[in-house]
Amino acid sequence: MTDITSQTKAALAAIAAATSLDALEAERLETLGKKGWVSLALKTLGGMSPEERTAAAPAIQSARASIADALDAKKGALEAAALEEQLARETVDLTLPAVAAPKGSVHPVSQVMDELAEIFADLGFAVATGPEIEDDWHNFTALNMDETHPARAMHDTFYFPDKTGEGREILLRTHTSPVQIRSMLAQGAPIRIIAPGRVYRSDSDATHTPMFHQVEGLVIDKDIHLGHLKWTLETFFKAFFEREDITLRLRPSYFPFTEPSVEVDVGYSTEGGRRVVGGHGDAPGHAWMELGGSGMVNARVLEFAGLDPAEWQGFAFGLGIDRIAMLKYGMNDLRAFFDGDPRWLAHYGFSPFDQPTLSAGVGAKA
Ligand code: PHE
Numbered sequence: 001m002t003d004i005t006s007q008t009k010a011a012l013a014a015i016a017a018a019t020s021l022d023a024l025e026a027e028r029l030e031t032l033g034k035k036g037w038v039s040l041a042l043k044t045l046g047g048m049s050p051e052e053r054t055a056a057a058p059a060i061q062s063a064r065a066s067i068a069d070a071l072d073a074k075k076g077a078l079e080a081a082a083l084e085e086q087l088a089r090e091t092v093d094l095t096l097p098a099v100a101a102p103k104g105s106v107h108p109v110s111q112v113m114d115e116l117a118e119i120f121a122d123l124g125f126a127v128a129t130g131p132e133i134e135d136d137w138h139n140f141t142a143l144n145m146d147e148t149h150p151a152r153a154m155h156d157t158f159y160f161p162d163k164t165g166e167g168r169e170i171l172l173r174t175h176t177s178p179v180q181i182r183s184m185l186a187q188g189a190p191i192r193i194i195a196p197g198r199v200y201r202s203d204s205d206a207t208h209t210p211m212f213h214q215v216e217g218l219v220i221d222k223d224i225h226l227g228h229l230k231w232t233l234e235t236f237f238k239a240f241f242e243r244e245d246i247t248l249r250l251r252p253s254y255f256p257f258t259e260p261s262v263e264v265d266v267g268y269s270t271e272g273g274r275r276v277v278g279g280h281g282d283a284p285g286h287a288w289m290e291l292g293g294s295g296m297v298n299a300r301v302l303e304f305a306g307l308d309p310a311e312w313q314g315f316a317f318g319l320g321i322d323r324i325a326m327l328k329y330g331m332n333d334l335r336a337f338f339d340g341d342p343r344w345l346a347h348y349g350f351s352p353f354d355q356p357t358l359s360a361g362v363g364a365k366a
Contacts (some may be wrong), residue, residue, distance in 0.1 A: 258295025
């Protein structure tokens with residue numbers, strides 16, 4: 001009896017003095033562990049007569065209970081202290097310069113823009129840019145859409161307020177086509193450019209976001225015809241999707257700035273719920289998907305841009321970058337592109353060290 005009382009006292013003192021979880025665990029094994037003295041004492045109860053058991057049991061059980069409570073309490077205290085210590089140790093000093101470990105990743109849109117530039121550079125195209133805050137003349141008028149043109153209504157334009165209060169002069173460009181005008185005015189002909197960038201329309205659902213990305217293409221030279229356009233797009237898509245069985249369909253359409261105008265469709269099939277580009281759209285199990293608009297540059301547009309249509313012709317195209325990125329890398333929700341969620345980027349982003357090159361393949365190895 002006195003034995004148990006003094007042993008318990010000693011155990012509680014040892015528990016109180018434990019400075020680590022390891023020391024505490026050693027104390028637990030010594031008392032409540034399978035071979036601990038409390039457990040052994042409890043076992044002796046089985047061999048006692050009922051009277052002896054009634055006399056001995058309360059002391060052993062209360063020893064077990066007080067030691068178990070003390071172990072629990074001490075464990076909680078040690079764990080809390082360990083967490084405090086870890087939090088103190090892992091404080092991030094935001095004023096330190098970034099270390100070399102590459103944590104960021106390249107957004108799929110940036111990746112695809114790099115891939116586009118690489119492929120078109122090989123075809124002799126330069127990359128041109130224009131302002132995202134555009135004026136009405138470059139975005140509409142010079143592209144053969146005067147004030148009354150119904151096509152303007154289709155663009156759901158974001159306008160800036162202006163002096164007149166009417167807010168119809170300065171806008172967020174609704175397409176990359178104004179870069180056609182700026183390039184022709186700045187450099188004359190011949191021209192071979194692509195112009196990737198952001199465009200804006202007041203439109204938002206699962207497949208439309210108010211800001212999205214296009215790449216414009218423009219070729220101005222002598223004796224250019226639709227065949228050049230088709231070959232150029234076909235060659236681009238073969239390199240971009242890294243497969244030879246790309247089939248394009250040019251479907252008659254209408255844009256004010258091209259004449260004739262054609263919409264560009266590509267054949268695809270669906271594999272495991274995912275659209276896979278390739279094959280003829282009319283083949284069994286295949287269909288056509290629209291990738292963008294194009295056509296021969298309208299003579300009126302050439303005139304607006306200071307070129308003589310009797311001397312120069314050309315083709316232009318506009319493709320949705322987000323859409324071709326989704327197709328190539330298998331994303332299904334456009335809105336996720338612009339959520340800025342680091343988990344999405346960690347999943348779909350690309351190594352900052354990946355350089356798209358034609359020789360190594362422009363497809364990113366994520
Ligand atoms: N700018 C057109 C659009 O945004 C696409 C296009 C570009 C069509 C060039 C023809 C030529 O829909």
